[in-house]
Amino acid sequence: MNCSKILVINPGSTSTKIAVYQGCESVFLKTLRHSSEQLAQFENISAQFEFRKETILSELIQADIEIDDFDAIVGRGGLVKPIESGVYEVNEPLKADLRKGVLGEHASNLGGLIADDIAKTIPNARAFIADPVVVDELEDVARVTGHPDMPRRSVFHALNQKAVAKNYAKAIDRKYEDINVIVAHLGGGISVGAHRKGKVIDVNNALDGYGPFSPERAGTLPTGALIDMCFSGKHTYEEMRKLVNGKGGMVAHLGTNQAHEVEAKAVAGDEHNMLILTAMAYQIAKTIGGCATVLKGEVDGIVITGGIAHDKTVIAYIKAMVDWIAPMKVYPGEDEMKALADNALSVLSGEVTCKVYQ
The missing domain is CATH 3.30.420.40 (ATPase, nucleotide binding domain)
Incomplete structure (x- = not known):
């Protein structure tokens, strides 16, 4: 059984969900609420990066969770370019598009950025995103509408x-x-x-x-x-x-x-x-x-x-x-935290090959 230790980060508009998985088992789960007063001090979502990251790290420390032995940090994928389904290792092109919000600004854009920043402080830790809402596997015939300027787009859960x-x-x-x-x-x-x-x-x-x-x-x-x-x-x-x-x-x-x-x-x-x-x-x-x-x-x-x-x-x-x-x-219901953890685990175990964002 794979016992990799995984941190899951799922930023939402007014909260950040975090979870720690030991292999397939959840050992810690917490929803960090952010008040409107806290968020009002930031000009935009990108500016919340340090605040959200430090809030996550502080919560992990308070819970006596060792930070330096995570094998992977997986964040909720944001509004990047349309991509195939799968697990993507965070790289420079992905980070650039998460910062820009190429398809819009949303709190989920911070998931991969925070995951990468924390992973950099941990020897051998890897940072991923998985199956963001912009996954696009539509057949060409499904994209066509009654006007060429308004093709169908794939944006879904x-x-x-x-x-x-x-x-x-x-x-x-x-x-x-x-x-x-x-x-x-x-x-x-x-x-x-x-x-x-x-x-x-x-x-x-x-x-x-x-x-x-x-x-x-x-x-x-x-x-x-x-x-x-x-x-x-x-x-x-x-x-x-x-x-x-x-x-x-x-x-x-x-x-x-x-x-x-x-x-x-x-x-x-x-x-x-x-x-x-x-x-x-x-x-x-x-x-x-x-x-x-x-x-x-x-x-x-x-x-x-x-x-x-x-x-x-x-x-x-x-x-x-x-x-x-x-x-x-x-x-x-839905269990996005487990889904993210399972995706990261599938790469760490060798079951799935990580994809490259370009």
């Missing part, structure tokens, strides 16, 4: 989708690279991907594009009505961006992004809450059906994951619509 797809493959005694599976990640954003023989050949843009609406995101909208709203003079550019991502979906319909609250009201008899909840489930199932056509009906399984996978009403609705396609397996 790559880390968790890949992890649960591999878990499903193991559960049916198959290799991920040998099966076709549809994975639906149901969280604040919703992504539904068609995985064919180890590659996500089609997936909706879960950040600001299209697909099912979610607790916070509007998903696919009627284009004409959206254009009219943009030029109505009633909304600023920033407000329209928020309408699509942040104040869309359940927030727009019901004033909340808490799916479990919506389900509780729906089950208690609130007809409008039930309508919105089942409409979301309807759109998820419809997208799963679309992925089944992409895979030409050759589907070995449908996997549902993410926080909303705990919602029995949503799961029952989806199952009733898609059960004819393939067996459906539910992995509620």
Whole structure:
């Protein structure tokens, strides 16, 4: 058994999750909260680098965790250039793009930078990122839209989708690279991907594009009505961006992004809450059906994951619509920390070859 010691770093907008793994076992897990007052002193996310790094190191010291014997530090991958799925060793081109935020600024951009900086202080330690949201394995035909200036982009929950797809493959005694599976990640954003023989050949843009609406995101909208709203003079550019991502979906319909609250009201008899909840489930199932056509009906399984996978009403609705396609397996919640640790461990054990970012 590989007993490598791994530090996992997952920066979010107002928190930083850290974990220590000894081989496959988690021995320490902590969410470090950052107040708005603490973050307000920084001009941008890049400027938070030293603050977040020192907060992590201080927490490890307080927990009596030896820092100088880590074999690897793995950080959440950020908005770098579109890349294939896999584990990437942090190098200079990767660090440059994480600093620039070539596809946007997000706290996850700090993951690889902090991992590299800590690893440099430890003899023989290696720094990695794995399966960032910009993983792009789309087939060319899936990129084409009705206008050449607006091609489809691959932005989705790559880390968790890949992890649960591999878990499903193991559960049916198959290799991920040998099966076709549809994975639906149901969280604040919703992504539904068609995985064919180890590659996500089609997936909706879960950040600001299209697909099912979610607790916070509007998903696919009627284009004409959206254009009219943009030029109505009633909304600023920033407000329209928020309408699509942040104040869309359940927030727009019901004033909340808490799916479990919506389900509780729906089950208690609130007809409008039930309508919105089942409409979301309807759109998820419809997208799963679309992925089944992409895979030409050759589907070995449908996997549902993410926080909303705990919602029995949503799961029952989806199952009733898609059960004819393939067996459906539910992995509620998500475990990004373990997924990151497992990816690092796969490289340290020699099971997987590390990829080079260029």
